[in-house]
Amino acid sequence: MKQIVARPSSLSDTPMHYCPGCTHGVAHRLVAEVIDELGVRGRTVGVASVGCSVFAYNYFNLDFQQAAHGRAPAVATGIKRVLPDRVVFTYQGDGDLAAIGTAEIVHAANRGERITVIFINNAVYGMTGGQMAPTSLPGMRTTTSPFGRDVRTAGYPIHVVEMLATLRGAAYLARVSLHNVAAITKAKRAVRKAFQTQLDGKGFSLVEILSTCPVTWGKTPVDALRWLETEMLPAFPLGEFTTDGQKERA
Amino acid sequence: MATMVTDRILMKGNEAIAEAAIRAGVGAYFGYPITPQSEISEYLAAHLPEHGGVFLQAESEVAAINMVYGASGAGARVMTSTSSPGISLMQEGLSYIVGSELPCVIINVMRGGPGLGNIAPSQADYFQATKSAGHGDGRNLVLAPATIQEAADLTVLAFDLAERYRNPVMVLTDGITGQMMEPVAFRADAPLAHAAPAWATTGAGAGPVRLINSIYLEPDALEAHNRRLQEKYTRMRAEVRWEAYRMDDAVVAIAAYGLVARIARTTVDRARAKGLRAGLLRPITVYPFPSEPFAAAASQVAGILTVEMSAGQMVEDVRLAVEGRGPVGFYGRLGGVIPTPPEILAQLERFAAEVQSR
Numbered sequence: 001m002k003q004i005v006a007r008p009s010s011l012s013d014t015p016m017h018y019c020p021g022c023t024h025g026v027a028h029r030l031v032a033e034v035i036d037e038l039g040v041r042g043r044t045v046g047v048a049s050v051g052c053s054v055f056a057y058n059y060f061n062l063d064f065q066q067a068a069h070g071r072a073p074a075v076a077t078g079i080k081r082v083l084p085d086r087v088v089f090t091y092q093g094d095g096d097l098a099a100i101g102t103a104e105i106v107h108a109a110n111r112g113e114r115i116t117v118i119f120i121n122n123a124v125y126g127m128t129g130g131q132m133a134p135t136s137l138p139g140m141r142t143t144t145s146p147f148g149r150d151v152r153t154a155g156y157p158i159h160v161v162e163m164l165a166t167l168r169g170a171a172y173l174a175r176v177s178l179h180n181v182a183a184i185t186k187a188k189r190a191v192r193k194a195f196q197t198q199l200d201g202k203g204f205s206l207v208e209i210l211s212t213c214p215v216t217w218g219k220t221p222v223d224a225l226r227w228l229e230t231e232m233l234p235a236f237p238l239g240e241f242t243t244d245g246q247k248e249r250a
Numbered sequence: 251m252a253t254m255v256t257d258r259i260l261m262k263g264n265e266a267i268a269e270a271a272i273r274a275g276v277g278a279y280f281g282y283p284i285t286p287q288s289e290i291s292e293y294l295a296a297h298l299p300e301h302g303g304v305f306l307q308a309e310s311e312v313a314a315i316n317m318v319y320g321a322s323g324a325g326a327r328v329m330t331s332t333s334s335p336g337i338s339l340m341q342e343g344l345s346y347i348v349g350s351e352l353p354c355v356i357i358n359v360m361r362g363g364p365g366l367g368n369i370a371p372s373q374a375d376y377f378q379a380t381k382s383a384g385h386g387d388g389r390n391l392v393l394a395p396a397t398i399q400e401a402a403d404l405t406v407l408a409f410d411l412a413e414r415y416r417n418p419v420m421v422l423t424d425g426i427t428g429q430m431m432e433p434v435a436f437r438a439d440a441p442l443a444h445a446a447p448a449w450a451t452t453g454a455g456a457g458p459v460r461l462i463n464s465i466y467l468e469p470d471a472l473e474a475h476n477r478r479l480q481e482k483y484t485r486m487r488a489e490v491r492w493e494a495y496r497m498d499d500a501v502v503a504i505a506a507y508g509l510v511a512r513i514a515r516t517t518v519d520r521a522r523a524k525g526l527r528a529g530l531l532r533p534i535t536v537y538p539f540p541s542e543p544f545a546a547a548a549s550q551v552a553g554i555l556t557v558e559m560s561a562g563q564m565v566e567d568v569r570l571a572v573e574g575r576g577p578v579g580f581y582g583r584l585g586g587v588i589p590t591p592p593e594i595l596a597q598l599e600r601f602a603a604e605v606q607s608r
Contacts, residue, residue: 071312
């Protein structure tokens with residue numbers, strides 16, 4: 001018999017704490033598969049952030065550092081600058097990266113740090129219980145926007161990839177989604193390109209992954225995937241925004 | 251074996267600290283510009299790359315200390331430097347560094363506060379430096395030089411202690427010591443030996459994975475972690491350093507550290523010239539604090555006058571050390587004002603008269 005599916009060696013044999021229907025597990029697996037396929041597991045250092053993925057180091061079978069809230073790109077910069085031949089990546093949520101960590105992500109991208117950022121956008125603060133995130137949709141009800149996100153007082157969702165695409169240091173920027181199998185296949189291709197960009201020394205790379213948070217969204221896993229597709233995709237267009245340091249779109 | 255030293259060179263304190271760090275073998279520096287310490291960054295920007303080290307100007311002190319965290323966790327010998335408001339911004343990162351037990355050196359060239367304050371020399375951040383490394387029960391080991399030569403020497407020692415204890419070591423100095431020039435000699439020996447420690451996250455290779463982390467969700471586990479840290483701080487008491495100047499036959503003592511200790515030294519000589527047998531006790535480590543010599547001195551002298559460029563911070567440690575064995579007085583100047591020898595002498599004479607008449 002031929003084994004056709006196995007756990008990537010970059011993932012550990014640890015049950016994940018993520019809620020049923022959450023797509024963190026899928027995103028973890030994509031990253032682990034890419035690291036395995038590139039053959040860089042032994043020289044990869046990951047940086048976990050604060051949020052649901054705070055325990056990412058329990059699930060990746062890799063050397064890891066756990067960073068303060070929002071600071072993962074600075075921590076990754078410190079690692080990469082003293083170990084330039086290692087593969088360094090951060091795994092951050094939207095509260096971490098797009099709110100408290102905006103200075104760190106912008107400047108890491110602007111310096112063209114040879115790091116890869118996996119950015120999970122589920123439009124909400126998951127770990128702390130479903131508060132409004134910078135990425136929450138207009139009108140979206142959360143525990144801190146109980147009447148819906150009012151854009152007059154809380155602003156509009158931040159488009160991280162489009163914002164970073166204005167910076168010359170960013171070499172690969174893409175937004176992907178995990179709402180169905182075809183999207184997941186495309187997402188893996190983007191993750192692979194991002195890591196390859198780092199290996200080629202081209203500059204900063206980031207993949208924004210649109211993800212679900214069924215529990216704080218108050219939806220079943222299937223309904224959450226449907227909501228991601230129907231509500232989040234129109235607000236956050238998918239695609240590659242920068243490849244090889246060249247802007248694909250204005 | 252004695253350490254080889256260079257000829258003496260006339261240098262600014264900030265530059266001497268930077269040169270000492272290079273000679274200690276610093277592998278990476280991350281910092282953000284702030285007066286009165288920017289010459290440290292400037293010197294390292296110019297000279298660290300030629301020694302194979304990494305210089306990076308961060309977007310903020312917040313980012314700088316987290317770069318220090320990452321680089322230290324990756325096994326590099328690493329440092330940052332800043333001044334008072336910058337230390338406030340680094341408190342979060344320092345707490346993570348202490349919790350994750352990462353070695354690093356932080357140079358704090360203190361200026362006047364609170365708030366934006368000014369860029370004049372101050373000692374108003376003693377509490378911040380010695381009482382806690384950010385939130386939680388963590389501690390920095392804190393060294394307080396009184397001369398530029400000592401600033402250079404303690405910078406080298408700081409790297410050694412940081413790596414020995416896997417703990418941040420702060421060199422606590424001030425705007426005058428950073429800005430003035432004095433002759434200074436450097437170690438001419440090879441840098442301190444350094445290799446990435448086994449715990450560093452350098453990529454696991456075929457071996458077990460490593461983790462740099464300060465989260466312990468279970469209270470029992472976090473308490474055990476804290477107990478271990480506290481035991482380490484107890485062990486760090488072996489590093490206590492102080493200087494006693496003309497204390498042998500002293501009847502009254504001044505307690506002072508850093509820049510003020512220099513001024514107090516002159517004051518002691520002038521007091522003795524006038525017939526008042528004064529002495530000086532100068533902590534070199536302000537954490538851990540040299541409590542024993544203060545306790546011993548309290549039994550010998552009529553009283554200890556603590557002089558600081560603050561509203562009275564180290565004086566609390568002096569009182570804790572003395573434990574009521576004798577009177578402890580205080581004199582301080584605030585906001586970047588430097589006390590003069592005649593001014594301290596007048597205070598000392600008043601204090602001596604008061605405590606000797608008790």
